[in-house]
Amino acid sequence: MWTALQRRFRDGSSSPREYGTAMSLGLVAPLLLLLLIAFVYPVGRLLWNSIFAPDATLVHYGRIIEEPLYLLVLWRTLEIAFVVTVLAFLLGYPVAYAMARMSGRRAMLVAACVLVPLWTSALVRSYAWIVILQRNGIVNDLLEEAGLIETPLRLLYTKGAVILAMTHVLLPFMILPIYSILRNIPDELAKAARNLGASAPQAFLRITLPLSLPGAAAGTLMTFILALGFYITPALVGGPRTLMMSTLMAQQTTELLDWPFAGALSAVLLASTLLLVVLYRRALSFNKGFKIG
Amino acid sequence: MHGASVSLRELGKSYGPVPAVERLAIDIRPGEFLSLLGPSGSGKTTLLMMVAGFERPDTGAIWIGDRNITQVAPNRRDIGMVFQRYALFPHMTVAENVAFPLRMRGFPKTRISQSVAEALSLVQLEGLEKRLPAQLSGGQQQRVAVARALVFEPAVLLMDEPLGALDKKLREQMQIEIKRLQQSLGITVIYVTHDQEEALTMSDRIAVLRDGYLEQVGSPADLYDAPATAFVADFIGKMNFLDGICRKLGADCLEVDLGRSGTIILPQQPVASAPPLQQGQRVRLAVRPERMKLDRHDDRKISGVIEAVIFAGASHTFLIRLAGGEIIHVQTQATHGGSLPQEGDRIGFVIPDDAVHVFPQAEC
Ligand SMILES: Nc1ncnc2c1ncn2[C@@H]1O[C@H](COP(=O)(O)OP(=O)(O)OP(=O)(O)O)[C@@H](O)[C@H]1O
């Protein structure tokens, strides 16, 4: 390797391709090791245990199928993740669009509004929703004062509350990829469309929207996957009545200490996630091979 | 297809306190090729954007034919436009790009495919219909942009430095093609460029802009032979400038003191300067290099020392330093045989009276 390095110095040329396989492996090894120890091993162990604890058995998977509760939770998880993704897209796209159009101080202000929540812990944001939605929280107080309701509504620990809070928490993950794509679409394109006879909505629908689809795909995928496995917010805002897969798994591991069953649950969630991702990518074959610019 | 007249009436537009375009008035004839020429930041794009409808003028009006379009939305103006970087839609094929304006107008399918084929053959791009813009060369993209801007038969075509991104050879070829297209279609073209050669070769008339003001509008020959201001004189072609002070000012003669470099006597006051010159006024004289003649007899009023001789094929350019320190370019036809003046020679020159432009200088 030393002579190779020397040669490289002499030639004065070095491109990434020149680094041998050994060197490349050496460079990624620390991260690889960390991932192996901290991620692959525990997850693998969990999944392994779901089948081989104590002997090879499918009894844990059987339980999931037999018990309607578990299938209900899985279905609810998928449903909530789907609704959250759709809501985040509908709310996030206009924000990303506005951000991409703005410049200077206003753009920074809006970017801050999007990013600050991202930097705030999800725990804090979930507690904030509890404060807002609880029995004597802000919303109920306001409604009572306005005379619209007599007794406080039950807002917290409902599916609606989970969807609301999760949409809020995950919104930046939708906005940022869409924003970065929109930002790279030259505004000359929309102008050209207008010049060629398109109304403003037509120019958006035919030019800007299709060109931003890769960002929308990334944003929706990211939000959906994050929503499927989201723990803190459903646990706090959803309570025991709105169990999701993550809260169910936490119960199994921390309260019931049924690790093999938790492993089976996570295997099912993992498989459903992968399946949906593959189907999604199939359905939207964006990679038509065009470049922006 | 017929060109329409375009009338820009006292147009003004400012961004904040700085005017980008200031009280600008030009009447463009139907079928005319008008270039907007000016240095960077002179307001060319701003003016074009106002005509296209993307910038709203603060003052004035824009008329196309007998229609006031100042308040009309961009998509209802029926003006073709070629953007500097073409602005082709990257997710649409060549054919889809060219079909776009027709689809927006709700034309039937058969009519669209026929018009698209015609437009593509006009710019010699048959056979590339299925390609995406990213799969085309710069020159081909340019042609697609032109085809797309012409396919809906607009009466006016706007072009914002359409050839800026092409190399010199391709640029010259496209200049000829665009000019031919414009003439055969009879369309009115407003063409932005900061390349004066391009403007001179292509235009019927050139409008020279500077800091948002119209300096002069006229035919290429007008601008070259009779520049209205020192700025235009400097901007179009090569020009020698000599600064001096008006001394004698008679009805039939003008004497300009060039300081240590000597004096120039002109038999009559040039007509170009609008406010009559005053005695003692600072003036700037301008002479084209090819209008000056070398004179070996060193007894002329103005003379200098040759600093360099530049041979450029058909011509020689002599760089001559005057006594006052100014460097003057004199261009002569290359002659075969005979000895040329050499570097270091002292030499005089003759300036024909009608070759001198006199511009009053701003107070300093
Ligand atoms: N959107 C804008 N906001 C603020 N100022 C602008 C804007 N667009 C243009 N200007 C200013 O207006 C003036 C004219 O700009 P314009 O783009 O019309 O120049 P140009 O002649 O097209 O220059 P170039 O040859 O560099 O393209 C410049 O001083 C520019 O800084």
Ligand SMILES: [Mg+2]
């Ligand atoms: Mg410009």
